[in-house]
Amino acid sequence: MGRQSDRFYRSIRESHQIISWIDAITPDQEVIRLPAIDGQVDVDRSAAVRRKLSCQCIDPTGLLTPRANGEVLTPYGTELRAYRGVRYSSAEDDWEVCPLGVFRLSKSSISESNTGSPIIQLEAYDRARSVARDKFKTPYTITTGTNAMTALKTIIKMTFPDCQFDTITSTVTTTAPLLYEAGSDPWEAVYALARSMGCEVFFDVEGRLAVLPPHDPNALPSPDFTYVEGQGSTMLELGKEFNDEGVYNGVIVVGESVGDQLPPVRGEAWDENPTSPTYRLGPYGEVPLFITDNLAKTEEQATAIAKAQLALVLGAASKLAITCTVNATYECGDIVRVKRAKSKVDGLYSVEAFSVPLRGMTQALTLREQRPTP
Template sequence: MTVQRASARLLAEIRRSHTVYSYVDVISPTQERVRLPATGGEVSCDRTAAVRRTCKAVCVDPLGTLVPSDTTSLLTPYGTELRPYRGVRYAPTTEHPEGEIDVLPLGVFRLSKVTIQDTTGGSPDIQLEAFDLSRTVARDKFTSPYVIAVGTNIVDAIKGILARTFPDLSYDSISTTRTTTAPRLYDVGDDPWDAVTELAQSLGCDIYFDVEGWVVIAPPADIDALPTPDFTYVEGERCTMIDLSRVFTDEPGYNGVVLTGESPGDELPPVRAVSWDEEPTSATYHLGPYGEVPQFITDQLIKTVDEAQATADQLLRNLLGFSSQLSISGIVNPSFEAGQVVQVVRARSHVSGLYAVDAFNVPLDVSGTQSLTLRQKRTAGGG
């Protein structure tokens, strides 16, 4: 998982009273770029959603020059991209009398819908809706049968499908020696994003577009392997958490993966691997009172027991922790990516642990607060 690195100065600044600075860069298919101040809206990110990131922005065009007049205008949903940013403006100094700006990118989005709200006595509000580039890939359905040849490297197969829509993508990807053992056929009308998601899953990986528009192909974060959290919400001075709610649930509740590799074309018998929650201190420990609740997965790209076991172990990391969920709100941290790990400590709610970030929002307006959906894998300091 790629993580955008916020400066230590920015992370310290958002823990106290600060001046929010946000804007949206609008980029035409011919790379014309216009910057609009953002007065409202938000970017939302959800690791479990079909489209990971969405953007809704309210911008002001004081001169009225960007209000679209026809389908050839910049602010129309025919290939225009949005790149929103949020950060802070530091206090003025001699060197920076207007205050130095420190912002982080929030994603690369294709514009989907534009609404002009024009009221008497003011400049028109431009309301923008957009989705990350995975939606564009999904809409670019296969128009003829698409075949992945025998012996194709799986990461190369993913890149080949994505190149149909975006020929010049940048990648932050694991490397693999795993290949296809039989032709893989996609029919007319099949969804290419579903195809690459399935291929990535066979490697035990997530696939998504990051905040810079790069394609990430990487395993989910392993909370147990992380020595320190990416951000902390520990009650006391400078804690940015406003409130929290805690839910205990057994849905979906999987604490194991049973994976069967049925690789066609190699005349080998199917292989099988099982991965369980093996942590005795976990609420969903498979030998504890919770019992065993497996998810069954069949994958045609897995050929060996070792491959099956490695993939099952990786997929289990995406499933564990839903039995203890937190929803918290707080002061906005624009540096988050789904899958990062935060520490939350709140004594009166008996909360003290490490949590994976499954979903969050980043408001673009000054007064908005941030909401995060978290799931727990282990307690702070636990093994």
């Protein structure tokens, strides 16, 4: 979760004045600020492109309203940065905002009436979509002995040469060439490389590429935010669902790669908690997710990948959907505590999907239960 001041977190629990805007960044890096009158950012951990922006802005001067291709608010290279925060008082500089993401403009449309300025509707996606659209133009090879993180960064820099990174250090290397056909998706290659290192990969709210391991269910941090019932609660509605569709309690990773002389390896990770409803030896049975990974060359590597993937799927049978007052600082994977006696909810949950309205006072969160796996 993005770190704002204590004053900010106190304010969002109370009545406060919203401040929000969109910065349009032209291809030559000129920054143009647009007032946002409506819209939201949607974030989904399971989506290939994690963040999407849909918003309505006004152009009081009329200078930015698109008239032809290639102008600032047409989808030919312009990036948008969205912000939401709190205005503490009427003083000019007494406010605080947090970033909601860096987005490549995909679509713009204009509507107007006789009563006011034209309204500009914008749709944009985070930088992962740009990487995916920038297909390999010719067959692409990652050579033997290449560090996986180095290979990943090299692919990203083909689209964003000046990209900044937030990554771990990895010792995983290729033992045979990895070959990609012309026209194949570079973001899929990046995702596979990150998975081989036991990580998830996404562009964060500052536009940096994050390659980081998920939280270990056996060493969960203190919750980033707490939703409890009673006076002052910021949770307005709660829904609870149990569903076994697509729910796994184990991950089996098979490491095999065409072109090297190493035998295939295998690693497993399971829900080993006897108190868990998806305990592998309980009534739920064994429901494994199988993954083939080209970079897993030892049993230890395969097991590490399996454990990381299990952390991303375990607990998916038990989900919460809550409506609450807006906390714009969330990132997927943040840990929250939810307690509601009537619904018999009291536990730790990871944030899997959420929305951040630019002007509204409530947001929707989708949460996944977090359970240790002894």
